[in-house]
Amino acid sequence: MNDSTHESTLPLPGGRTLAYATSGNVHSTTVLLYLHGAFTVGETSKIHRAIASKDIHHICPTLPGWGNTSPPFPSTPYVDCLFSDITALLDRFYPENGRDIKLYVSGGSFGTVPAQILYGAPYDKFPYGRCIVGVLLMGALTPFRYHKDYAKHMTWSNYLMVGPIAQWLPFRHLLVHLVKFQMATKMSTVDNAEKFLRGFLFDKMDEAEKEEYAQWRAKEGIAEGETERKFATNAVRSVANSWEGFKLMSFVLHSDWGFRPDGLDEEHSRPFVMLVTGSGDKQAPEAWTQYLAATYKKTKVKTLHGGHLGILYHLDDVWAEFLAGIE
Helix, strand or coil, X not given: CECXXXXXXXXXXXXXXXXXXXXXXCCCCEEEEEECCCCCCCCCCCCCHHHHCCCCEEEEECCCCCCCCCCCCCCXXXXXXXXXXXXXXXXXXXXXXXXXXXEEEEEEHHHHHHHHHHHCCCCCCCHXXXXXXXXXXXXXXXXXXXXXXXXXXXXXXXXXXXXXXXXXXXXXXXHHHHHHHHHHHHCCCHHHHHHHHHHHCHHHCCHHHHHHHHHHHHHHCCCCCHHHHHHHHHHHHHHCCCCHHHHHHHXXXXXXXXXXXXXXXXXXXXXXXXEEEECCCCCCCHHHHHHHHHHCCCEEEEEECCCCCHHHHHHHHHHHHHCCCCC
């Protein structure tokens, strides 16, 4: 068993690098791929009980442009970069029997975008797509190109940063650079990042969620402030080398993901899709999850109380339900 919390790197063609972390049984042909959200990296410092109890290989790559993973080459579309990166990573562990694995793809917040891209990918672009048996989308974002009402449920800050106005010239590049300039100071140190994240996420909990958060910390033996510090540390790591991952977010959300969500064929629609949403989530509104539930086939929706962090307190139950069919 490998339970390393250390980051590894995989050299890629053209001098690019893919960072990743793994845990579990590296020889298992049941693979759980987790794709992280914005302002964090792929890491396995905490293995949830439901994951640790299974004979699986847990792989957490860092997405293009974040942390120690190189951004895509300017001439390479994001989706093609993602396909080649994840294919190379899975080939690294399964060079002989890679097409025989059972692949569970999961993502949180922005990570649900690459998770969906892999789920709907043409098999000639991402051959491991044939191995996908389940998809977990937590705090899901939608393909803005096809979800015409996506902007109706946005906060004003998200509307300006990744909404329709962010695609208008000359705003397309101006806004992202202005936000990056503003965020750079907030992410310059762990202390600054913690202060920002407390104000942006943790301090916005209502009283019921604060109580639930306290109960979760007590149950897990987590000291007060430990989670906030961990989030802040990973946030600083995520932009220490480059802001390209952040700069790409708006473009990726509005771009062609390589498929139409309502046009997937029968084979692509084989895997079950589990969607988990917070009833008070302002960053990934529940309405976005409902759109995906009505668009994809074989879907199941789980709605939890709380905001953008609400899923955190129920992750063991979520993982247990998603991985229920694995010994």
